[in-house]
Amino acid sequence: MMPATAASARIMYKNLSRKAPQLPDDIEWHFIGNLQSNKVKPLISGVPNxxxxxxxxxxxxxxxxxxxVGSIGRKPLRVMVQVNTSGEESKHGVDPAGCVELAKHVTLxxxxxxxxxxxxxxMLDYTSTPENFKMLAKCRSEVCKALEIVEEQCELSMGMSGDFELAIEMGSTNVRIGSTIFGAREYPKKQLN
Structure with a gap:
């Protein structure tokens, strides 16, 4: 998936909310993108699976x-903590130094x-360097130690179409390869005033 700006998050939200009811109920959806507070309730209620x-x-x-999630009485929703391993200002995610506290907050x-x-x-070209993957693996070790869980219980979602093989070699359990399957995204051209 692409890094989510406010505009792309709305597009991802709208696409998921529109497509989910048209497809079989046994599909388990994962939301990827910056989730704004005002979109949480429509997302949870609009995509029951x-x-x-x-x-x-x-x-x-x-x-x-x-x-x-508690107000609608569904089973607990699985979540991942997004970590900004590259330090890029254009990326969402908690700083690596804050991932343990956020994981503790979610858990407790x-x-x-x-x-x-x-x-x-x-990165901006939708690839990551080995350092980015190593940083996420390091964060997992710290989180697992703090939560007293084994690392196998903590998934790593890293790697996209351009770098998924490296991500798998470095421990990824979840890769995002949409453009490999569906082709490159086409973005609307910005109009100049």
Whole structure:
């Protein structure tokens, strides 16, 4: 998936909300993108087979997801903590130094959420360097130690079409290869005033 700006998050949200009801009920959907607070309730209620939100990057969104999931009485929603391993300002995600605290918050403070792992988004060209993957693996080790869980219980979502093989070699359990399957995305051209 592409790094989510406010505009692309709305597009991803709209696409998921529109496509999910048209497809079989046994599909488990993962939401990837920057999730705004005002989109949480429509997402949760509009996609009943939403299995995971991969991009929880702060306590506010975790708390909001927790409240909405609890209010509709569904099973706990699996979530991943998004970590900004590249340090790019254009990327969402918690700083690596804050991922343990956010994972603890989700685990201990959000009973309607199930912490499932960590994820990162690649560089601007949708690839990541080995350092980005090593950083996420290091974060997983720290989170697992703090939560007293084995690393196999903590997924790593890293790697996209341009770098998934390297990501798998470095421990990824979840890759995002949409453009390999569906082709490159076409973006609308910006109009000049």
């Amino acid at each position: 939403l299995a995971m939100v991969e991009t929880v990057d702060d306590e506010k969104i975790a708390n909001h997801l927790d409240r909405i 403070g959000c009973p309607n959420l199930e912490f499932s792992g960590l994820m990162t988004i690649g």
